Amino acid sequence: MLFGVIALLLFGYLYREITGFEQERIDDWLIREHAQLKRELPDVLVARFEHQNQFDPRRQRPFGLFDASGKHLAGGYAGDQPAIPVFDKPFSMRLANLPGHPPGRCIAARLPDSRIALQCQNTLELDHFDDELLHALLSTAMITLVIGLIGASLIGISAMRRLDAVTASIEEIVAGNLSRRLPVHSKRDDVDRLVGVVNGMLDEIERLMNEVKGVCDAIAHDLRTPLTRMLGGLERAQRRAKTEAEFRAVIDETIMETSGLLRTFNALLRISEIESGVRRAGFASVDLAAVADDVFEFYEPAAEDRQISFELRRTVSGPLEIQGDPNLLFEALANLVENAIKFAPHGGAVRITLWQHARGAGLTVEDNGPGIAPAERDAVLRRFYRGEASRHTPGSGLGLSLAAAVAAMHGMMLEFHNADAGCEISLFKPTQSHLAHNR
Known part of the structure; x- marks a missing residue:
């Protein structure tokens, strides 16, 4: 309906402009003739009107010259003077003394000797053109409206089908089938x-x-x-x-x-x-290098008790600044180091490495224990999961889950690496280019 209303407004504007242009063209001609008439000598007006009448047998431009009492003197407008609503300006009236009383556009002048000069243009053909134009525009508008309604109906039916499919999927999901997904159309709109x-x-x-x-x-x-x-x-x-x-x-x-x-x-x-993210509002600039120093210092005695070689290695100079919560980052790194010390053999080795390159900035914890099988790397991040290598080791199976939650909260990644022996895990803040490449 909106499309149809716009079409009708457009066609109405076209009709008004086209018909207005034709009337304006006639009015311009009448004004020019009127100006020429004002410059003519009174003695030659009768001859001029009669001459114009000889070359207008169809009375398309009837002129009339009338005396002060309204009697016809010359010109093709026969009969007495008609009623004139205004002088020196174009006006519309019926040409009553012509066959069929056609419509006309006229201009009248009061001459110095009290005579009246009337100059007209028969607008019957113009009115016929206006009627045909109106009929054509209305017909086109109706066709446009019908086509618009048909198109809208087709689009509406298509949209309703999609909505019905989406509604059916949602109802199935609400009923308990969480594996169901909303249908995706091939158009990707x-x-x-x-x-x-x-x-x-x-x-x-x-x-x-x-x-x-x-x-x-x-x-x-x-x-x-x-x-x-x-x-x-x-x-x-x-x-x-x-x-x-x-x-x-x-x-x-x-x-x-x-x-x-x-x-x-x-x-x-x-x-x-x-995971609730309530502590995200208190984020501040944190130096990962300082967090690694604190964790290293905290777990160094535990490593010495088990005669484990414990090392903190820096591959970059200066701080590694990120936005985050220092206590949570300490807790995440502490869980990684505690697991490494727990599963490293007596007399083994654990190493924390700080790094920064194109992938991002972070740290890696390595040990030479039994490691984590590639098939279990996703599972060990779930709560309470205990791998075969750790099933008989004291613990709750929540350490890596907590580290993963802290990483997600800080927009960081927890990534396992393939190592020849033991386990190697990185906690790092990726760059935008690395994220785009992973997507």
């Missing part, structure tokens, strides 16, 4: 761009839901064993313990198990806090 964003959101929601389910399953699985041990120990103490020392031993064991459970839950809460 603006709607498909929106659908692509929504599908990406659904991928993330599905991942989070699966992660929540995995976390719940992992909590139930990993906490069942310590809770069972606690319950069994308390029941044995209830049945068998006789002395204060035996009761104290059971209490100490229960406290140890409870402390481990609290550490696990604190780690989960810590990861949730980091």
Whole structure:
């Protein structure tokens, strides 16, 4: 309808301009004739009007000269003087004394001797042209409106089909099928761009839901064993313990198990806090080199106790500045170093390397322990996941999950590298060109 209204307005404008141009052309001619008439001598006007009448047998331009009483003196406009609404300006009227009373455009002049000179242009053909033009424009406007409505209907049907398909997919997703995605059209238009964003959101929601389910399953699985041990120990103490020392031993064991459970839950809460991004508002400029120095100093005694060679190597001079939270970055790097020291063999080696190049700026933690199999590298970032190499090592399986959460919060990447022996993990802030290349 909007398209049709615009078309009607356009055709109305064309009609007014075209007809107005024709009338303006006639008025210009009348004004020129009127000016010429004013310059003529009164004695020659009768001869001039009669001469003009001889060369206008069809009365297309009837002129008339009338005396003061309105009687016809000369010219092709026969009969008495008609009523004249205005002098010296063009006006429209019916040429009543001509056959068929055609419409006309006229100009009248009052001469010094009280005679009236009337000059007209028969506009019957012009009116016929205007009628034909109006008919043609209205017909074209109706055709345009019909075509516009048909086109709008086709577009609307296509859009409704797409909306129906999207609605059906959303209803299926709401019903519980999180693997369903909104359909993408082959045209890749603006709607498909929106659908692509929504599908990406659904991928993330599905991942989070699966992660929540995995976390719940992992909590139930990993906490069942310590809770069972606690319950069994308390029941044995209830049945068998006789002395204060035996009761104290059971209490100490229960406290140890409870402390481990609290550490696990604190780690989960810590990861949730980091993933919520509430601490992003407090970001400031942080020197990764200074964070690495603090972590190295903190874990150096633990490495010495296990006779592990612990090294901090710098490949760049000066600070490595990024925007972030120094405490969270310390915690992430500490988890990587703690895992490296934990899994490095007695008398092994652990190294922290600071670097900066085209990929970005960051640090790499290396050890010569059992390493992580390539097939498990994505899995170890999930909460509570324990690889085969770490299944019998104390821990909750949350260290790498926490490091990954900190990296995501800071726009950093946690990347595994293929190493000849052991494990090699990098935590770094990528450059824009590196991100574009990965996309």
